[in-house]
Amino acid sequence: MNIIEYEIVVVGGGHAGYEAAHAAASMGAKTALVTLSPDMIGQLSCNPSIGGIAKGHLVREIDALGGIMGRIADRTAIQFRLLNRSRGPAVQAPRTQNDKRLYRLETVKLLKEKDLLDIIKAEASTLLFENNKLSGIELSDGSVLKSSFVILATGTFLKGRCFIGDWYFKSGRSGDQSSDRLAESLRRLDLEISRLKTGTPPRLDRKKLDLTLLDEHRGDEDPTFFSFDTCPGEQEFPPQHPCWLTYTCEEVHQVIRDNLHRSPLYGGIIKGIGPRYCPSIEDKVVRFPDRDRHQLFIEPEEAGSDVLYINGLSSSLPLDVQEAILDRIPGLTSKAMIRPAYAVEYDFVQPRELLLTLELKKVPGLYLAGQICGTTGYEEAAALGLMAGINAVLKLRGKDPFYLGRHESYIGILIEDLVNHGVDEPYRMFTSRAEYRLVLRIDNADRRLADYGFQLGLNSISRMERFRSKWKRIDEARNFLEKTRLSESLAGSDQLINEMGFPKGSLISVLIRNPSFTQEMVNKILLANGHQLVPEELRAIHNEIKYEGYIRQQDAEIKRLKNVEKLRLPTEIVYRNIPGISTEMSERLEKSRPATLGQASRIPGLNPATISVLHIYLSTREK
């Protein structure tokens, strides 16, 4: 029997798996990444794109901490767009259309740069224990990877079943085997495990479509990147490509309504719950009966291929119904179908089983990350993978765990929501989940998180030097704008005073709050006075000055919250005697006996109302 010893073993080469393995190896741990197919490491299983609102925020945070998703996405993008450009800075976010093949190649390239990381092609089949302690995993060929720290990032593969109408087959995603033995091994651990589902749309052949009939959508001329390292001048990007827009119509909706009983979802064959916010076309028709059309984006999957992804048309309806749908959508035809849409149902572990470090409470040393713990989306998976990788290495080294608060990152929100509240449908990130959205902007993710990445060993000294000189440039420019008044003697202000009529004597920082005083105007003054900034830095300053009042309010609230966090709960406290605390909540508190209000707020299942009651109780007791 072949036995190899590793400090960390990661199972899965999806977005959670590659971030976990990269982080662990970067932090100096001898790491194995086990995957069913190394060629598919970094596969974009569904949409060929990264980012979007809130998801783009996650990618920026991953990058600031030293993860790799942002770099990969930038280097393989065939279209860049900043979403919500006309709205407030809290909800603006980058999104890229990516070349799937290049994305996989770039991921493997970055992983191969890590000397401490081995990529192993195998099926992980059984979790191994010695004296009731996790001791590694067995592979399906009988060999063993010994390790006290295993991260499972197996996505939709655990007992994966794919459905097209009433036809179904075992598979983790089309073309890949399902992971049944590992699912059985997990089920023996007395964990809460149930089923979720997700789906993907059909792929069409561009050669068989006349896309000139459809609206074309091009990317931004001035791309917004995910990675703080991406420099347009220093790097080559693949050729940029457009997308196209079309719509379903009433005729399509009628076909769907007539065939709903043939959908495995509506026919009751699929029991797992799907993502409410990323519904199949049949879900959309049922849930929004008044809508006479639904938008569909036609997106290229790779720069040099004719495969198109029909964003918005995911389905589990039978093949003949899918064909009938395609034949009724303007610009599309069933003759172009390369692969049908399908749904996949899989096992997931209820994330309430996890600690905030993503380690299973019942199985020390075993971590979960990505879709296996109830999320959906590449970005959510990558964020969890990064945090699981970091925490596994910290525990291995006997160091304190690394948590992120919800006041400082979307990653913190993601983990707190999962662990404290669990999921009853695939969890996806939204900006509305953040209490302090104006503080959690894409332009300041580096300020919020890069230092942590440095302390963890994920950000190099040279990267930190680049960050620090950027922050210095921003601070100096901001300082200048806050002290300088518009006057004829100020370089670059001629046109602003004489042609545009901005009042002399006004502080520039005050003028910035006026919507007609644009970012370009600010830049002109800065440039004329020796402050050279790139658009991203300029945007950060503009946002900070323009929304200063709100940001200050949110900062004050965060500070107040931090103080509340530290409030000590007396050891003699009898929770069941406090009015307003239910029996269920007092039992949870009695069981955990938290030392502070902050710890209490992280007890799984403890509701915010109970925290408020405890806060009031502590304040009145003090008085």
Ligand SMILES: Cc1cc2nc3c(=O)[nH]c(=O)nc-3n(C[C@H](O)[C@H](O)[C@H](O)COP(=O)(O)OP(=O)(O)OC[C@H]3O[C@@H](n4cnc5c(N)ncnc54)[C@H](O)[C@@H]3O)c2cc1C
């Ligand atoms: C059909 C389909 C539709 C989807 N639709 C959407 C969508 O609409 N929107 C959205 O945001 N997301 C969607 N997703 C989800 C998206 O693909 C995932 O959220 C994301 O890829 C999850 O990343 P992950 O790292 O958790 O797992 P994955 O990317 O699925 O990677 C899992 C990895 O685990 C490996 N693996 C599994 N079992 C074993 C084993 N026993 N031994 C060794 N290796 C193993 C696999 O080889 C693979 O490398 C969809 C996924 C699928 C399959």
